[in-house]
Amino acid sequence: MSIAAKPVSPASKQRFDIERVRADFPILQQKVRGKPLVYLDNAATSQKPRAVIEAISRYYEGTNANIHRGVHFLSEHATEEYEAVRGIAQKFLNAAESREIIFVRGTTEGINLVAQSYGRAHVQAGDEILITDMEHHSNIVPWQILCDERGAKLRVAPINDAGELILDEFANLLGPKTKLVAITHVSNALGTINPIRRIVEMAHSRNVPVLVDGAQAVPHLKVDVQALGCDFYAFSGHKVYGPTGIGVLYGKAALLEAMPPYQGGGDMIASVSFEKTIYNKLPYKFEAGTPDIAGVIGLGAALEYVNGLGIENIGAYENDVLAYATAAVSAIPGVRLIGTAKEKAGVLSFVLDNIHPHDIGTILDQEGIAIRTGHHCSQPVMKRFGIAATARASFALYNTKEEADALARGIEKVREVFA
Amino acid sequence: MSDLRDLYQDVILEHSKAPRNYRELAAANHKAEGYNPLCGDRFTVYVDMEGDSIRDISFQGSGCAISKASASMMTQIVKGKTKAEAEQLFDRFHKLVTGHAPANGEAELGKLAVFSGVSEFPVRVKCATLAWHTLHAALEGKQEAISTE
Numbered sequence: 429m430s431i432a433a434k435p436v437s438p439a440s441k442q443r444f445d446i447e448r449v450r451a452d453f454p455i456l457q458q459k460v461r462g463k464p465l466v467y468l469d470n471a472a473t474s475q476k477p478r479a480v481i482e483a484i485s486r487y488y489e490g491t492n493a494n495i496h497r498g499v500h501f502l503s504e505h506a507t508e509e510y511e512a513v514r515g516i517a518q519k520f521l522n523a524a525e526s527r528e529i530i531f532v533r534g535t536t537e538g539i540n541l542v543a544q545s546y547g548r549a550h551v552q553a554g555d556e557i558l559i560t561d562m563e564h565h566s567n568i569v570p571w572q573i574l575c576d577e578r579g580a581k582l583r584v585a586p587i588n589d590a591g592e593l594i595l596d597e598f599a600n601l602l603g604p605k606t607k608l609v610a611i612t613h614v615s616n617a618l619g620t621i622n623p624i625r626r627i628v629e630m631a632h633s634r635n636v637p638v639l640v641d642g643a644q645a646v647p648h649l650k651v652d653v654q655a656l657g658c659d660f661y662a663f664s665g666h667k668v669y670g671p672t673g674i675g676v677l678y679g680k681a682a683l684l685e686a687m688p689p690y691q692g693g694g695d696m697i698a699s700v701s702f703e704k705t706i707y708n709k710l711p712y713k714f715e716a717g718t719p720d721i722a723g724v725i726g727l728g729a730a731l732e733y734v735n736g737l738g739i740e741n742i743g744a745y746e747n748d749v750l751a752y753a754t755a756a757v758s759a760i761p762g763v764r765l766i767g768t769a770k771e772k773a774g775v776l777s778f779v780l781d782n783i784h785p786h787d788i789g790t791i792l793d794q795e796g797i798a799i800r801t802g803h804h805c806s807q808p809v810m811k812r813f814g815i816a817a818t819a820r821a822s823f824a825l826y827n828t829k830e831e832a833d834a835l836a837r838g839i840e841k842v843r844e845v846f847a
Numbered sequence: 848m849s850d851l852r853d854l855y856q857d858v859i860l861e862h863s864k865a866p867r868n869y870r871e872l873a874a875a876n877h878k879a880e881g882y883n884p885l886c887g888d889r890f891t892v893y894v895d896m897e898g899d900s901i902r903d904i905s906f907q908g909s910g911c912a913i914s915k916a917s918a919s920m921m922t923q924i925v926k927g928k929t930k931a932e933a934e935q936l937f938d939r940f941h942k943l944v945t946g947h948a949p950a951n952g953e954a955e956l957g958k959l960a961v962f963s964g965v966s967e968f969p970v971r972v973k974c975a976t977l978a979w980h981t982l983h984a985a986l987e988g989k990q991e992a993i994s995t996e
Contacts, residue, residue: 782864784911786886787855790968794851802886816887816909845855846912 444737444745450826452477452733463796466831471616471644471775471822472800473666476730480670483729484722494718496695510721513728514711517676520731521661522652527710528684530677531719535643536566538662538677539610541690541714542639543570546660547608549688553579556605558636560585560593560622561812562615565805567641571610580607587812591618591767598627602634609638613645613661617806617820618767619750619775621649628657637683643667647824648746648773650739653678665723669824670730674723677714684710691716742825746774750823753832757821760839766818777804777818780839783846785819791845792819792838799835853964854971855912858920863912866919868926872905877988881908881981883973888914892922892981899929904982911974913965918978920959930986937979944975 450456455475458465467475487509493502495510511526518526532538551557557571561584568582575582583606585598593611602609609631614621624640631638637659645651646663653661660683664675679687689696689707693716698706707713734742753776758765762781780788789801800820803810810816821835872893880891888910895903904926906918925933939956942948946966953960965975 784886784888784915786888786911786971786974787913790854790971791851807887810887816889845851846860 444741446745446826446828449737450828452479453826454478454481456826460796460798461794466795466797466834468821468823468827468831468835469798469800470647470824470827471667471804471820473672474647474669474824475826476671476726477669477733479733480726480729484671484726487722487725492722495721496712506721509728510719510724513724513731516728516731520651520735521676521678522654523678524654525681528678528681530679530684530711530714531724532662532675532677532714533673533720534664534666534675535641535662536570536664538660538675539567539639539641540570541677542660542662542679543574545687545690545714546637546683547571547574548578549686551575551578551580551607554605555580555607556583556603557581558583558585558598558601558606558609560598560611561587562591562593562618562620562806562809563610563612564616564641564643565807566643567610567612568808581605584808587620587809590769591615591620591809592769593620593622593627595623595626595630599630602630602636604634606631606634606636609636610641611638612641612643613651614642614648614773614775615767615806615809616644616775617777617804617809617818618769619644619772619777619822620767620769621645621771621773623771624656624658632657644774647734648739648743650743659683665727665730668730669733671723671726674720674727676727681710684714689713689716693717695719737825743773746823746825746827749827749829749832750774750776752829753821753823753835756832756836757839760836760843762843763839766813766815774823776821776823778820779815779818780842781846783842785817787846788819788839788842791842792835795834795838795841797835797838850964850967854968856961856964858958858961859916860912862916862919866906866915868905868919868922869907870905871907872903874903875905877985879981879985881977881984883910883914883977885973886911888974888977890914890918890978890981892918892978892985894982894985896930896986899931901925901928901930901933906978906981910977913962913971913974914977917962917975920961921978921982924957924959925982933982933986937983940979941976944972 453475491506493506495507514526514529517529583601628638639660640658642661642663647668661678666672696716698708764779766777785801802817874895875893877894882889890908893905904922944965
């Protein structure tokens, strides 16, 4: 997973034509407050290439019908297109089987599904769930709800001053009572890449399954769930150039088979009577109700777009830009980087003198630069670093070194206003 | 830059760097905590009421320049005012920062008129009004933390 440290080879530079890539994203062509848009809030949501927007339009204009139950032409085609994306997602994550791909609303719903279905079936009073100090609220709160309900305990593995998981402490917390490890692949607030394969080995040596929050990893890293060995992997479509409201939960077939349904309704049943309902097979058991068909088709187009550029090329290009931006921003007097892990992806979080991040965000916005300011739904991370908030610039495949320069100039302007 | 200077006027920057009445008030008989979950701003407002009048007022906490300056200037202007007068000021201030102030409204607000630039920045209205909402809660005697959300 350590594409983070690799330099960009001349070959991959040739394969990655940034001007062409930027032209694929209609929203990037606009001006904001009279300035060219510099969109650096990609960890919140990414922009969408024309291929995704057009796939959704094409579906509504030519294919729209409900899936899995119609005998008519449109329903058959909508079903085919929808199920084809399951295959695309399977290949994207290198899952062993397509039935291991469950379409959900996003990473949050994927985690809640596992907490409520797997968790309720396996976690009893006195058991423990192990997470880390760098989790997004969506990988904390579902486990708190489960622990409260079951009388179980949430244990939290600490991080060091660079924002890296302390593996020895993690190992110490992994005990006979641990029933599940839930960990982020890449931290949304710090950018840290966690050594997932190693963590999975440690957990599996104690027969503890591992759920990985992949929301911030999938846009930047090649993810191979079989190589990682994880039991569950969740990601959101909208952070990887797809539409909002759709995501994927990968689960090992044997685990998913044994899990009770998450939600009841249409499509997730084989037969229903008032005496006994028989649930549908995988993956439909976990897809109750009419799904976000257009969203799935948009997600398919997004993953194909990423495949077309090559995730390794994307990651190498982004790392080059992130390293450049990190150097430019950290050279500004008064800047303190939050999150300085050796292995990072996509995120540049910082604080500036005594200037509140919210003020930084407003002043950068006047320059057409969109960043995120606040706690990034990671309040425990903020507490760990003794701050209320950070300013976060987060990068995507269409960002450039010129935009990193604009960010640095914007921060200089913040300093002038507050001088 | 002109818009920015409308927002970050010198008076506001000065108050944010050196907030007035920034302390805990031992004699306080009213107190409330205000929180903006959006950005993490958090202030406690302490009030010492004598009958219906605000004898003394202070605040503590952390927040952006706008929220801190607003809290600082609020404590200066409401000291010595009655509860009703303070509430009326809040109402006028709220109209000012949301762009609904009457034509002659700024005169009545005195120094607080420097916050008129906030109306150009809708997402910052909550910053400017956090301390006022908290004062309102303190005067109403509410115990739990109030939130802008």
